[in-house]
Amino acid sequence: MAHRILIVDDAPIIRLMLKDILTVNGYSVVGEGNDGNEAIEKFKELSPDLVTMDITMPEKDGIRALQEILAIDQNAKVIVITAIDQRDSLMEAIRAGATDYIIKPFETDRVLSAVRRAFGEE
Amino acid sequence: MDMSADGSRPNKAVELIIQLSVDRVSQLLSKFIKVGAQISLEKAYVTDLSEATARVNAEDVQSEVIGSIVDVTGDAPFKFLFYADAPACLTLTDLVLQRKVGTSTDFDIYVQSAMQEIGNILASGVCSVFAADFNIRIKPTPPKVAHDFLGTILQEFVMETAAESDQVLIVESRFHIVRYNLRCNMFILPSPGTEGVINKFFLDQI
Numbered sequence: 001m002a003h004r005i006l007i008v009d010d011a012p013i014i015r016l017m018l019k020d021i022l023t024v025n026g027y028s029v030v031g032e033g034n035d036g037n038e039a040i041e042k043f044k045e046l047s048p049d050l051v052t053m054d055i056t057m058p059e060k061d062g063i064r065a066l067q068e069i070l071a072i073d074q075n076a077k078v079i080v081i082t083a084i085d086q087r088d089s090l091m092e093a094i095r096a097g098a099t100d101y102i103i104k105p106f107e108t109d110r111v112l113s114a115v116r117r118a119f120g121e122e
Numbered sequence: 123m124d125m126s127a128d129g130s131r132p133n134k135a136v137e138l139i140i141q142l143s144v145d146r147v148s149q150l151l152s153k154f155i156k157v158g159a160q161i162s163l164e165k166a167y168v169t170d171l172s173e174a175t176a177r178v179n180a181e182d183v184q185s186e187v188i189g190s191i192v193d194v195t196g197d198a199p200f201k202f203l204f205y206a207d208a209p210a211c212l213t214l215t216d217l218v219l220q221r222k223v224g225t226s227t228d229f230d231i232y233v234q235s236a237m238q239e240i241g242n243i244l245a246s247g248v249c250s251v252f253a254a255d256f257n258i259r260i261k262p263t264p265p266k267v268a269h270d271f272l273g274t275i276l277q278e279f280v281m282e283t284a285a286e287s288d289q290v291l292i293v294e295s296r297f298h299i300v301r302y303n304l305r306c307n308m309f310i311l312p313s314p315g316t317e318g319v320i321n322k323f324f325l326d327q328i
Contacts, residue, residue: 010264011235011238011239011242012231012232012235013215013218013219013232013235013236013238013239014235014239016219016232017218017219020219056242056262056263056264057264058264082246083242083243083245083246083247083262086246086249086250086261086262087253088259088261089261104154104239104242104243105150105153105154105243
């Protein structure tokens with residue numbers, strides 16, 4: 001059975017790009033969220049195997065959502081996504097327990113490499 | 123870089139950071155849309171606020187554009203604007219999504235989102251130059267997208283600084299995406315005091 005992935009990003013175009021990359025490569029995108037609050041709601045509702053989470057979002061940002069998801073399930077896999085070189089936010093996310101990170105603008109190979117590594121497929 | 127336009131010149135540190143930022147933005151834009159983007163105009167000038175909108179409004183004020191506006195906060199705050207005319211935004215969206223150019227025909231959420239995301243990535247690129255080369259800590263806020271006449275967007279963009287100062291430093295760059303003959307524009311508007319902060323950090327580095 002395909003791994004189930006939740007995509008969280010406030011930019012619909014990034015959600016669409018990630019969804020295309022993941023579905024074409026055999027993963028199942030089970031839900032999408034627009035901000036940190038939706039990330040937590042959908043994580044509880046869908047219990048995905050992996051979350052891709054943008055860091056900079058309105059309302060609740062990706063780091064706070066990551067922390068809350070890990071409080072719900074300490075084994076949750078969350079890959080954070082951020083625009084080029086927001087180093088402080090990235091380090092904060094890694095310290096908070098992010099599984100891996102992807103920098104925008106991203107290449108397909110980098111996305112797949114991070115996802116495969118999270119699932120122990122690489 | 124053309125610093126000889128009317129009005130005063132910014133200081134050397136600001137000239138350097140502008141040049142590095144524009145180069146970085148050009149690389150990031152090319153990477154995101156997977157097509158080379160050439161810088162076709164780059165200039166920086168200090169001008170009275172009352173004259174600023176007239177100067178930047180010099181061409182095509184009635185054209186319909188979509189712009190992404192980012193407020194950057196921190197040690198050296200500035201405002202960032204990236205825009206392109208409406209037909210160019212449709213092409214940019216197809217390039218970002220790696221679809222056949224001409225697929226996007228409506229100004230739907232993906233077109234708005236493509237422009238928002240380009241603004242986000244490019245503003246973050248400028249922030250990375252400030253951080254890596256000058257050790258200045260700044261952070262972009264989520265971008266706002268505006269779809270309006272160019273004159274209206276520029277006026278709002280520039281006039282937001284009116285409460286703080288009657289002089290503004292304007293950095294203006296144009297990018298030409300040769301293969302598709304698209305022109306995109308970028309403005310950086312440092313907040314009052316930012317020029318001094320950049321200079322101080324620059325002197326600390328040498």
